[in-house]
Amino acid sequence: MNKEQNNTETRPAPVSREALEKRIGEIYNDAVSWRRHLHRNPELSFREFETTRWIVEKLEAWGYEVHRPCETGCVAVLKGGRSEDNGAEKTIALRADIDALPIREEGEAKSEFLSENDGVAHCCGHDLHTANLLGTALLLSEQKNALSGNVILIFQAGEEVLPGGGRLLAETGILEELGVSEIYGLHTDPRHEPGRVAVKKGPMMASPYEFTVEIRGKGGHAAAPHQAADPIVIAAQVIMQLQTIVSRYTDPADAAVVTVSRIKAGTARNIIPETVVLEGTIRTFSEQQTKDIFRRIESICDHAAASAGGSAECELITGYPPVINHPETTEKFMNMAGDVLVPLEKPVMAGEDFSFYQKQIPGTFFFLGSGSDEADSRHSWHHPRYNVDERCLKTGMRVMASLVLQLDPEA
Ligand SMILES: [Zn+2]
Numbered sequence: 001m002n003k004e005q006n007n008t009e010t011r012p013a014p015v016s017r018e019a020l021e022k023r024i025g026e027i028y029n030d031a032v033s034w035r036r037h038l039h040r041n042p043e044l045s046f047r048e049f050e051t052t053r054w055i056v057e058k059l060e061a062w063g064y065e066v067h068r069p070c071e072t073g074c075v076a077v078l079k080g081g082r083s084e085d086n087g088a089e090k091t092i093a094l095r096a097d098i099d100a101l102p103i104r105e106e107g108e109a110k111s112e113f114l115s116e117n118d119g120v121a122h123c124c125g126h127d128l129h130t131a132n133l134l135g136t137a138l139l140l141s142e143q144k145n146a147l148s149g150n151v152i153l154i155f156q157a158g159e160e161v162l163p164g165g166g167r168l169l170a171e172t173g174i175l176e177e178l179g180v181s182e183i184y185g186l187h188t189d190p191r192h193e194p195g196r197v198a199v200k201k202g203p204m205m206a207s208p209y210e211f212t213v214e215i216r217g218k219g220g221h222a223a224a225p226h227q228a229a230d231p232i233v234i235a236a237q238v239i240m241q242l243q244t245i246v247s248r249y250t251d252p253a254d255a256a257v258v259t260v261s262r263i264k265a266g267t268a269r270n271i272i273p274e275t276v277v278l279e280g281t282i283r284t285f286s287e288q289q290t291k292d293i294f295r296r297i298e299s300i301c302d303h304a305a306a307s308a309g310g311s312a313e314c315e316l317i318t319g320y321p322p323v324i325n326h327p328e329t330t331e332k333f334m335n336m337a338g339d340v341l342v343p344l345e346k347p348v349m350a351g352e353d354f355s356f357y358q359k360q361i362p363g364t365f366f367f368l369g370s371g372s373d374e375a376d377s378r379h380s381w382h383h384p385r386y387n388v389d390e391r392c393l394k395t396g397m398r399v400m401a402s403l404v405l406q407l408d409p410e411a
């Protein structure tokens, strides 16, 4: 028996694209039912206790070794049957986020699986991400013996809330501990059809930071404004002047956003309040630019408040780094995706804490098309009617599994 024949006997052949496709067809209905179970039982960021328990139970049944480095969420390890062949084999990580949002959801399209946790809903598609990664977990566990490297599956808590579950998990050092060499993550995207994936090299999503401004004036009777220092009028000036930061002080070639998204002030129509609190977000692609913008916010607030006899205190809340897709992993992803790929020309200004992993290892984040005329699935992320066309699970599982199994369209 020559060496080649020996190899054929002891090493299972890697799965073919056709075999993978067939198996995806068989488990698709299960993946849909997992997504609907998660949708019915959403939990807020960092409180995903039942969600985690439910995920861990499945992973352990499929032979994964499960780690719990953070209070919620988990990291599952599948040791490839051919891992000993070559110490240089890659350890690939795939990541899904598992948290829901504080939204009271709406929508007839979801009537069979509406949230049973009042005021909490999966309106960002993380239920789909989790079900998709579970389906991928099942597919990969069945190919364990053919895998030449290890697979790490990250079910991450708290993507929606600063400081970000991705940051907390990355800071535990678990990626290094498990020897992860590349990482991939996805987000559903209502702008693209199911069956498509969209990606770009380099900057893909912005860095979201938050700010709070407390404007202090002098309260009094609404009928005697001359005896008060009205913080509401100061706030009105501040809000309008903040609009000049991007239009007048930012290089037009650099994308940036400053949005005031919350105003808290006042108790009654006949009272001038003591304070107004403004909250908002800054989006850029560099930490330096974010800091420059924040300094401009401070300057505008100080001057506007001082000129009206008040004062202002500004706080910058550290957010996520920008999602910057590594050229090598993104090239690999693009080659693997083949003709289902939609190359993106522009980044989006939404943020993602997947970026904390990319600060440690090469990685690619991509969008999974989930919007169509079916299932009322074209609403934007965080809309109460947000829903996905579940057929995107087939593409999601195929792409994620293929990245690990190293299947390209020609294979
Ligand atoms: Zn979201």
Ligand SMILES: [Zn+2]
Pocket (backbone or CB within 6 Å): 124, 125, 126, 159, 187
């Ligand atoms: Zn999301």
